[in-house]
Amino acid sequence: MIRLDRVSKRYPDGTVAVQELTLEVGRGELVVLVGPSGCGKTTTMKMVNRLVEPTGGRIVVDGVDVTDADPVALRRGIGYVIQNVGLFPHRTIEENIAVVPELVGWPRKRRHERARELMELVGLDPAVHGKRYPHELSGGQRQRVGVARALAVDPPVLLMDEPFSAVDPVVRSQLQDEFLRLQDDVRKTILFVTHDIEEAVRLGDRIAVFKQGGRLEQFDTPAAILGAPATDFVADFVGADRGLKRLSVTAITSADLEHPPVVKADDDLAAAGAALGDERWAVVLDGDGGLAGWVGHDMLTGAGKVRDHARRMEAWVELDDSLKVAFAEMLQWNAGWIAVLDDDDRYVGVLTPATLHAALRRSVEAEAKDVARAEVVLETVQNA
Numbered sequence: 001m002i003r004l005d006r007v008s009k010r011y012p013d014g015t016v017a018v019q020e021l022t023l024e025v026g027r028g029e030l031v032v033l034v035g036p037s038g039c040g041k042t043t044t045m046k047m048v049n050r051l052v053e054p055t056g057g058r059i060v061v062d063g064v065d066v067t068d069a070d071p072v073a074l075r076r077g078i079g080y081v082i083q084n085v086g087l088f089p090h091r092t093i094e095e096n097i098a099v100v101p102e103l104v105g106w107p108r109k110r111r112h113e114r115a116r117e118l119m120e121l122v123g124l125d126p127a128v129h130g131k132r133y134p135h136e137l138s139g140g141q142r143q144r145v146g147v148a149r150a151l152a153v154d155p156p157v158l159l160m161d162e163p164f165s166a167v168d169p170v171v172r173s174q175l176q177d178e179f180l181r182l183q184d185d186v187r188k189t190i191l192f193v194t195h196d197i198e199e200a201v202r203l204g205d206r207i208a209v210f211k212q213g214g215r216l217e218q219f220d221t222p223a224a225i226l227g228a229p230a231t232d233f234v235a236d237f238v239g240a241d242r243g244l245k246r247l248s249v250t251a252i253t254s255a256d257l258e259h260p261p262v263v264k265a266d267d268d269l270a271a272a273g274a275a276l277g278d279e280r281w282a283v284v285l286d287g288d289g290g291l292a293g294w295v296g297h298d299m300l301t302g303a304g305k306v307r308d309h310a311r312r313m314e315a316w317v318e319l320d321d322s323l324k325v326a327f328a329e330m331l332q333w334n335a336g337w338i339a340v341l342d343d344d345d346r347y348v349g350v351l352t353p354a355t356l357h358a359a360l361r362r363s364v365e366a367e368a369k370d371v372a373r374a375e376v377v378l379e380t381v382q383n384a
């Protein structure tokens with residue numbers, strides 16, 4: 001969808017901002033450009049909508065060489081969101097969102113409806129915010145307007161230059177969550193610039209790490225960049241805590257799970273006690289395979305059914321949740337294990353701190369060896 005082929009930019013004063021950059025963003029993909037200040041991220045982005053002209057190479061957007069395109073028409077087909085939004089101070093929020101629809105001649109009613117629809121999409125109330133002016137909104141709300149405005153004529157491509165950097169960390173995190181939900185819906189092809197590796201890891205399908213002088217150091221998935229940095233520069237840039245960061249981009253798979261004994265809520269206590277053998281506790285399931293709780297061996301004495309003695313299980317996650325979510329749940333509930341459920345809320349196994357750690361190690365090795373995670377045999381104290 002967006003292809004940069006050996007693109008370079010040398011500014012008239014001789015500064016080389018970008019050097020022979022080759023990069024491709026697939027349709028519906030979100031690629032994050034990340035790197036230290038002055039490494040050429042913004043220059044790269046601005047060459048895509050021709051706010052900056054490349055001095056070498058080719059840029060193709062949706063099959064069209066951008067150097068052949070009329071810059072004004074090109075920019076209308078590419079949404080652009082920048083850090084301080086650049087809203088018109090004397091126009092209402094609704095008018096600001098409808099700027100491009102107005103330029104391309106949409107009738108008033110259609111503009112009005114589109115602006116309202118977009119406000120709802122980005123979490124603003126059209127009745128409350130539509131008639132306000134930019135200075136009457138919070139920083140986070142203004143950023144939402146910036147996103148809504150960029151989406152106004154439904155362009156297939158979005159360029160976003162540090163769109164969430166001007167707000168505090170709490171609002172930023174909220175905007176990132178909302179933005180991910182929105183992208184799930186609209187599936188735009190997005191080039192996103194940030195200097196914040198946490199943001200890159202959270203949002204990117206793939207991340208391009210730049211070094212000063214506009215050189216591309218690594219272009220890969222967040223998991224690969226964190227798990228196997230290609231150079232010392234990348235390792236340094238992603239930080240010594242990259243193992244921890246990796247928790248958030250590694251999903252739980254069924255191969256990671258442990259399988260303690262399972263008893264049914266309807267079982268007689270005595271039968272359940274026998275099923276446990278020497279194990280200290282068991283997972284309790286209801287008739288549909290859903291999680292009903294847990295029981296300890298010492299709770300299985302006397303008459304009655306398991307359900308009368310089972311404890312509720314508060315800590316559970318879903319397959320495909322990240323290991324970070326699982327770890328956070330364990331800490332939150334002070335739990336030594338948590339249940340893992342599938343899409344239909346059926347129990348599939350448990351995670352413990354040890355299996356969680358093993359899953360993380362296996363995912364790193366799987367990435368390095370390019371094999372499935374389930375195939376990795378970890379070296380342990382026992383088998384070393």
Ligand SMILES: Nc1ncnc2c1ncn2[C@@H]1O[C@H](COP(=O)(O)OP(=O)(O)OP(=O)(O)O)[C@@H](O)[C@H]1O
Nearest residue numbers: 011013015017036037038039040041042043044195
């Ligand atoms: N118009 C210009 N003329 C000359 N040099 C420029 C111009 N614009 C940018 N540069 C230089 O090009 C290099 C790359 O700048 P660019 O803005 O692309 O970096 P960046 O990675 O986006 O940085 P930041 O994260 O600080 O925004 C820098 O050395 C910058 O000083």
